[in-house]
Amino acid sequence: MEPTQPPQQPPSPHGAPQQQGWPAPGPYTSPGGPYAAGPYGPPGAPGAPAIGPYGQPKRSTNGFAVASLVSGIVCCLPPLGLILGLIALPQIKKKDQAGKGLAIAGVILSVVSSLLLTIGLVTGGIGSAIDGFKEGVDEASRTKSPFALRIGQCFGDDGKLEEYAEDIEVIDCAKPHDGEVSGSFKLTGYDKWPGRSEIETVGEKRCEAINSTYALDTWAVPVNVWVYYYMPSRESWRLGDRTVICAFASEEGRFTGSVRSDASTLTADQEYFLKAVNPIETVGLREPEDDPDEDFEANKAWSGEMLKAVETARLDLAKHYWPGASTAPVAALGKELDAAAREWRKLAVAADADAYWEAYETAWDTLPEDLGAKARTGLGLTDTPPVQEGPSRTA
Template structure:
């Protein structure tokens, strides 16, 4: 049946109760209001946070309900009963010490919940343990103190740009590999201080999260098997100028060694020759960087010795980088690795108060081929 209103914009039509005070027809009793204190008493009794308050509110509500002819007597009585029970439990808890245990557990639960985060809400420098297996796609991780055992440490992150639609996992993975390698390199300049079996890791947006606007890649160091303790952070803000200059000069050599092509020069001569040229350039850049600086007296001799060793290595890697064919490449291969200082200046690192012990197979792993 049509309602009492006319078309939009027109005045209201006369309804069945038009002219009746309050819009209620004669003979229909007004509905009683519910006492607010009764409601508050019940709520206080149910949540058990302030049981004495619920008890007081209920006792005050009862006479007002009678006096004002309001509804809510049942609510007030229920609130009084529940609050009285809560008060009794509170007294028992205080007497037995159970309240302290409850509050401690409650507090611990709140703190743990506050540490549970999405991988994409992690911040640089935070250490974490995933809630489950270490996977590229994760919904929850738990932030922990870096002094405690943990699986990963966030080094930074970036947003993927240049794509209007989901580009696919392989495309993002390729970007993340390169960008996070740079991010991690700047975060942990003292690479020898990074524990063994702790590697480059990153969290990627998934196809589903991409549709919701997620473009974040979170870079990290992570251990797939055994947790590690302590922060691996050794960026420029935590190093002296001499320490940072030394590491920035020699670290690229170490980085390039890990990029050696998987295919032998017999299978992909071009790729191997390009890699040898890249490593030769890193050696020459390191020599120049070490030569440009005046080093502390305690470190100067060992830095000079490293620079001399790099000069000898440069000659051998030049032969490798300019090899005419795969056979010539193999002839120059072992001499090039043997000429490259295996420890990349352990004495100089020690003299500069850096980590002086290299990780296993840090440099020169190809020499056994």
């Protein structure tokens, strides 16, 4: 159906009168459908210009101008932002594009950032900032829970090895540290929280065994360093924590160097020697506190264990081939252990406390006090026992 009269002419957006007929395409003028058709088809069709307010083609924004602004904002790309801005300005003028303000802002920001970067490099400020950042990242990576520690790691405990520890700093073993992790184990066989005392009993026994395997060369362990462990608390137990972390640690000041001496650090001959003679030292430290007059049976049982340790060491040393500089001193140690075994046998079969005391001093005197220092020298092991510094362990 045709209109009975021409449509009213809308006012020009610029105040000038338009020609009679259909109005210019605009957002509100669509006599035949949703789009005001033109020579290119509807907006968005191939070849059609973008339609802006009042039907004027929309100016495109120069891509280099946008990139210049972004590069100027990003502190590490100021030279790139300057270059892109200088490329964008003549293009914008030539192609009648938008983005001149973006390009100018990108150039200004890039110039300022470049100046700041230059000053930082000259004065060393940038290097200090980078070093500070790296130091912060490094410190964060080294700070962790005790239960995140792994075997062989040395650590510092700002809590001074107190009951509860939350933040442990991993430290190079060559630097002073509070402790060194020797291993870990899981608590099993408990349906509920077993109590602190029970865990301490299990932890001490298991960690002693783990530590003795981790540090076979006991003479290389400082005298003020002993068995230590981190155990679950009642609260962490509820969350499923069952791990006990074993370590060597000192509460009397930090120590330097790793105490690790196991199959990963020792030669086969060194490892064999230490496994043969270490039980003598281990059993010797377990001598009963009560003397034979107070607990004869306990002392007699202990002397039997010492006899077994001495005889086993003698036999093990005799059946192994000892190379080079270790041959003669190991053979000499074997003879000393043979003589000591005869005296310890007398002690182990003592009929009463008086007979025990009669054989006691001789048994200790015949046992090599250094347990083969010359043999250790020949094998390249620590040949000097650790010297007590400061208060003793039992003080």
